[in-house]
Amino acid sequence: MATTRDYPQDLYPGDYPADGVDTWNEREQPAEEHRPQRRPARSRVDEWMDKDVKFLGGSRVKRKALALILLGAPGVLPLFFMMPALLTLNENTFSVSVDDTLGTGAELCLFLSLLVTPMITLTGSRWFFPLRRWYGILMACCGIGDGIAAGITDTFAGGFLAKLTEHTFTLVGFMMVLLVIPLLLTGNPWAQRKLGKYWKRLHALIYVIWGLLAVHLMTLEGFGFEQGNNGSGFAGDGDPIFHQRLYQYSAASLFLLTLRLPPVKRWIAAREKEGRRWLIYATIGPVFALFIFAMIFIINEELFKGINSFRETPSAE
Amino acid sequence: MVDRSYESDFWESAVRGRRPESRRPYARDDQEPSTTAGGVILTFVALLSTVLVIAGLIYATGMSARHKAAAAASFCEPALFITGLPCINQFMETRQYEGIVNPAIQQLISESAAYTANEHHNLAAAEAALNAEVSTEHALGTSLSALMYTPQSKAASVGLITNAASFGNPVPMAAVIFTPQITVIADALVRDLQALAQLTGEQARSSSLSQLRSFNARIRAATIAVQGEMQLVHKAVETPPTASQEPCAPCI
Numbered sequence: 001m002a003t004t005r006d007y008p009q010d011l012y013p014g015d016y017p018a019d020g021v022d023t024w025n026e027r028e029q030p031a032e033e034h035r036p037q038r039r040p041a042r043s044r045v046d047e048w049m050d051k052d053v054k055f056l057g058g059s060r061v062k063r064k065a066l067a068l069i070l071l072g073a074p075g076v077l078p079l080f081f082m083m084p085a086l087l088t089l090n091e092n093t094f095s096v097s098v099d100d101t102l103g104t105g106a107e108l109c110l111f112l113s114l115l116v117t118p119m120i121t122l123t124g125s126r127w128f129f130p131l132r133r134w135y136g137i138l139m140a141c142c143g144i145g146d147g148i149a150a151g152i153t154d155t156f157a158g159g160f161l162a163k164l165t166e167h168t169f170t171l172v173g174f175m176m177v178l179l180v181i182p183l184l185l186t187g188n189p190w191a192q193r194k195l196g197k198y199w200k201r202l203h204a205l206i207y208v209i210w211g212l213l214a215v216h217l218m219t220l221e222g223f224g225f226e227q228g229n230n231g232s233g234f235a236g237d238g239d240p241i242f243h244q245r246l247y248q249y250s251a252a253s254l255f256l257l258t259l260r261l262p263p264v265k266r267w268i269a270a271r272e273k274e275g276r277r278w279l280i281y282a283t284i285g286p287v288f289a290l291f292i293f294a295m296i297f298i299i300n301e302e303l304f305k306g307i308n309s310f311r312e313t314p315s316a317e
Numbered sequence: 318m319v320d321r322s323y324e325s326d327f328w329e330s331a332v333r334g335r336r337p338e339s340r341r342p343y344a345r346d347d348q349e350p351s352t353t354a355g356g357v358i359l360t361f362v363a364l365l366s367t368v369l370v371i372a373g374l375i376y377a378t379g380m381s382a383r384h385k386a387a388a389a390a391s392f393c394e395p396a397l398f399i400t401g402l403p404c405i406n407q408f409m410e411t412r413q414y415e416g417i418v419n420p421a422i423q424q425l426i427s428e429s430a431a432y433t434a435n436e437h438h439n440l441a442a443a444e445a446a447l448n449a450e451v452s453t454e455h456a457l458g459t460s461l462s463a464l465m466y467t468p469q470s471k472a473a474s475v476g477l478i479t480n481a482a483s484f485g486n487p488v489p490m491a492a493v494i495f496t497p498q499i500t501v502i503a504d505a506l507v508r509d510l511q512a513l514a515q516l517t518g519e520q521a522r523s524s525s526l527s528q529l530r531s532f533n534a535r536i537r538a539a540t541i542a543v544q545g546e547m548q549l550v551h552k553a554v555e556t557p558p559t560a561s562q563e564p565c566a567p568c569i
Contacts, residue, residue: 092497095468155472239380242373251369258362267355283359286366293373313497 042126049127064127072131075112075138078105079145081306090312094153097314100305102146103173107213107245108298109139111252114210118259121268122284133187136206140184147177169219176212179205210253217245242297251294255287413464413493414554418547421457425450436533440526447521454514458507464493466500499553506546513539 042050049064081101085093113135120126150170151160158166164174183205185191192199221244241247258264271280308314431446463470477492495503516539520532 092466092468092471096471153468155468239383241376242380254362254366258359261355261358263352263355264359265355267352267359270352270355283363286363286370287359289370290366290373293370 043124045123045125046127049125068128068130068134071128072134075109075135078102078108078142078302078306079138081105081310082145082149084310084312085314088312091153093309093312093314094149095155095314097305097309098149098153099146100301101309102142102149104298104302104305106139106142106146107249108295108302109135109142110206110210110213111256111295111298113139114206114256118256121259121265122280124272137184137187140180140187143177143180144184147174167219169216172212172216172219176209176216179209179212183209214246214249214253217249221245243301248294248298251290252298255284255291258287259284409488409490409493410495410499410554413490414550416490417460417464418457418551421453421460424453428453436530437526440523440529443526443529444521444523447517451514451518451521454510454517458510458514461503461507461510464495465503466495466497470494495554499550502546502549502553506543506550509539509543509546513543 049062049067051063052060053063053066055061055066078101082094082098084090085098113132116129116132116135120129147164150173151164154163154170156163156166156170163170165171183203186195186199186202195202223246268280271277305314428446428450432443432450435442435446471494474492474494478488513536516532516535520529520536523529523532
């Protein structure tokens with residue numbers, strides 16, 4: 001579960017040096033007085049979140065802890081949805097809808113994990129930083145679960161490895177699962193300390209996974225152009241565009257990618273320095289709205305397929 | 318004197334793999350960080366997003382109408398979909414089941430009548446009627462088994478539905494299969510039918526009319542079991558749709 005324990009500051013994958021995008025090291029940075037002004041280490045929201053509140057039974061708990069639990073809890077839903085099928089070993093439910101339930105769940109968790117850094121850039125608050133790790137772990141669990149279940153229960157021909165590699169989209173998915181394993185194994189403070197500077201480089205693999213997801217979705221649904229067979233949307237659906245996974249991915253990724261670009265981050269820092277935060281929000285607003293728009297359809301897909309999987313009446317729509 | 322600082326920067330970058338000092342953004346003391354590129358990128362992305370969001374919202378307003386049009390085009394009524402089987406509604410399920418069971422029942426009734434007419438005086442004719450019954454019972458069991466819900470039958474059904482929708486054709490009846498719930502009851506029916514067919518087969522191998530008639534009580538009991546299962550399946554598939562939900566006649 002999301003933890004409120006703070007990592008040592010020097011081990012934080014920096015929110016300003018844009019995890020893996022910006023490659024300038026300390027030596028190459030400009031003189032101190034010309035660097036973009038960093039936000040104060042702790043914003044007012046961070047301080048407010050650090051205060052204790054009375055919780056059930058009068059015990060005191062940090063606001064941050066409560067907020068993190070609330071924000072992190074939905075992440076377990078994809079795994080929860082598949083739990084009845086797992087407990088009853090219902091092969092049919094796994095065969096029909098595990099890819100939609102756990103696969104879409106992994107996509108959602110990836111986006112939520114990637115959302116943390118842009119939100120730190122925008123708000124200056126860091127209290128929700130542990131969610132990045134939490135959603136990253138859940139993304140790995142969903143992805144690996146999807147891979148294992150697909151290898152065992154898919155209706156494709158052949159054995160475990162054949163099922164995972166005989167189609168382009170399954171092969172790409174399999175590669176993503178392989179890449180996510182080292183991230184899951186090293187996604188803890190101990191590994192972070194042991195790996196030192198290499199930890200961040202290793203975890204830049206998440207961007208490779210992000211890119212591979214585009215290829216996975218492209219090959220899954222006819223490169224975004226096909227409907228029905230090899231594409232999105234079923235008979236009677238009528239909304240192949242909104243249900244096209246590649247479009248959902250692209251619309252959600254635009255916000256996540258833009259806020260990671262060093263020139264954009266410099267622009268935001270400069271506007272903040274000028275005290276024109278409204279301009280930042282006015283500019284980012286439409287991009288964020290597009291992100292929310294895409295996420296609504298991804299979440300809708302997850303809930304629809306997930307609830308059907310939970311009832312063990314899986315939907316292949 | 319010629320300023321060679323840029324050159325030295327260049328060589329330093331070549332040797333050490335670093336970007337020349339003078340080319341780094343906001344590297345000089347008298348230079349403010351350049352934010353033009355960021356502004357341009359963000360403006361472009363914001364405009365693109367605005368257009369896409371507005372287009373998406375406009376497109377979303379037609380969602381309901383598109384669903385109805387798509388349903389009509391593929392002769393489907395989403396409100397009646399049985400969970401997990403797109404475009405297969407209760408009405409189609411009933412028609413498919415009745416299409417298989419009703420002729421078989423008619424056949425069994427006439428074969429049973431032929432047996433009853435001959436059981437006291439014509440062994441060969443009675444046995445022929447019983448053998449015909451066995452064939453009908455086997456055929457009915459096989460037809461019902463083909464409707465069972467399995468991952469394979471579901472995949473085949475989904476393929477047929479998708480193909481039909483892609484080409485704007487009605488959903489074929491071959492795509493209709495039982496739901497998982499009905500499959501459980503139908504499975505029991507098929508087992509009872511097999512038991513009845515086996516018993517009828519034994520009866521048909523009787524060497525005398527008295528031996529033939531000695532099976533009658535057991536056959537009656539087995540038939541009652543089959544009829545009971547049939548009623549259960551019939552009840553499960555036959556949930557009549559309301560008048561407003563009955564546009565699906567053309568899809569059959």
